[in-house]
Amino acid sequence: MSGLAINDITKNFGDFAAVDNVSLSVPHGTFVCLLGPSGCGKTTLLRMIAGLEEPTGGAIVLDGDNITAVPTHKRNLGMVFQSLALFPHLSVGENIAYALRIRGRAKEEQRKRVEELLALIHLPGFADRPVAKLSGGQRQRVAIARALALSPKLFLLDEPLSALDAKLREDMQVELRQLQQRLGITTVVVTHDQREAMTMADLVVVMGKGKILQAAPPIEIYRKPADAFVADFIGITNLLPIEADSAGRVTVLGTTVPGLALPAGMDKASLSIRPEDVSITAPREGALVGTVSFVRDLGGTIETFVEAGGTTIIAVATPRERPNVSVGQSVGVVLPPESCVVLKQ
Incomplete structure (x- = not known):
């Protein structure tokens, strides 16, 4: 060889x-x-x-x-x-x-x-x-x-x-x-x-x-x-608890997220999603509801820190996509299912 x-x-x-x-x-x-x-x-x-x-x-x-x-x-x-x-x-x-x-x-x-x-x-x-x-x-x-x-x-x-x-x-x-x-x-x-x-x-x-x-x-x-x-060591990621209820609905931090699924035989896991894949919106159905705790403008990117369910979630956007939010504001956090990776706990 x-x-x-x-x-x-x-x-x-x-x-x-x-x-x-x-x-x-x-x-x-x-x-x-x-x-x-x-x-x-x-x-x-x-x-x-x-x-x-x-x-x-x-x-x-x-x-x-x-x-x-x-x-x-x-x-x-x-x-x-x-x-x-x-x-x-x-x-x-x-x-x-x-x-x-x-x-x-x-x-x-x-x-x-x-x-x-x-x-x-x-x-x-x-x-x-x-x-x-x-x-x-x-x-x-x-x-x-x-x-x-x-x-x-x-x-x-x-x-x-x-x-x-x-x-x-x-x-x-x-x-x-x-x-x-x-x-x-x-x-x-x-x-x-x-x-x-x-x-x-x-x-x-x-x-x-x-x-x-x-x-x-x-x-x-x-x-x-x-x-x-590996998810936590490579770059920055959001690691969030995910579980399925008796009806098979998948929840993240207590909120049902449409489109997510757990592998067969698993009722609890961790979800990894990169900050650049997280979107900040007005509070709405299907989004986690949280409060903006910090906004960091790094020039090329803007990091928004949101406290939701006792966990800090980081969202990253470009200046062109910058969310119009401020510290203390209630917001919705959208987790696109296609960008989520389900990991064994």
Whole structure:
């Protein structure tokens, strides 16, 4: 199989399972984001793929070869750490060429490869520049180029953008994704930033308590979360209690909502609906009735917070669709059935 296969991987630290029987198939050229809260096992999984941690059980296969017991330096992978770990006493070119030099490659080959990579990361002519004179974004690019110097089969990054300021981080997300698409290299990134995962990934893998909770394309994770944890972790959502009465009518916070249904055999569940799918109207039949508690104008969007049945519901609209409401006003909250996802409690 071409690509990366993780088969029933487990990593125990004493009695604690940091990674618990995880399996994942990553086709060649796929950009994967391992996403989850601190302690969910994503970094431990990445370190096992890199050969920096030995699995307790299971196997890691790269392009059909079992690399579980192969030392890190023989796995043909490039890795960028959170700290970047650039050599401060070396120039940009010397940092990029480091892996080539220790493998005895000719100086002319090193020079040509450095020039190729500097052009690739949009830093031509920087070979002799001291690393200490670079900006944060430039250092990030140099770390990426150094990891790619040996044309690895697999590219691993451990929260590589977390130290950058918000604007630069957004720019680097796009640059990194475009670079990966040009190279067609299988890439695995660890992040806790949902926006980062949504921007870069072909496949988002949401982890919790050492397990994979859902692995799917970003828009599927966002629109069809597997459970309440995934729904709440990816972006912003409204999680509301939903139940069916004896007549089969479905209610949300005590209000019957036409068009909603619960799966067979289920009388209680959670409903997930994204704020951009919620509409604010005058109180009317079929809408939840609540009171506006806060309105936040962010320029590009307007967030309206409504207290209904002891729960806060958030609705998001564009300036053109801005609801004409004020704090303290009674309003109706419309939940379109086609935008609602019913989740097991």
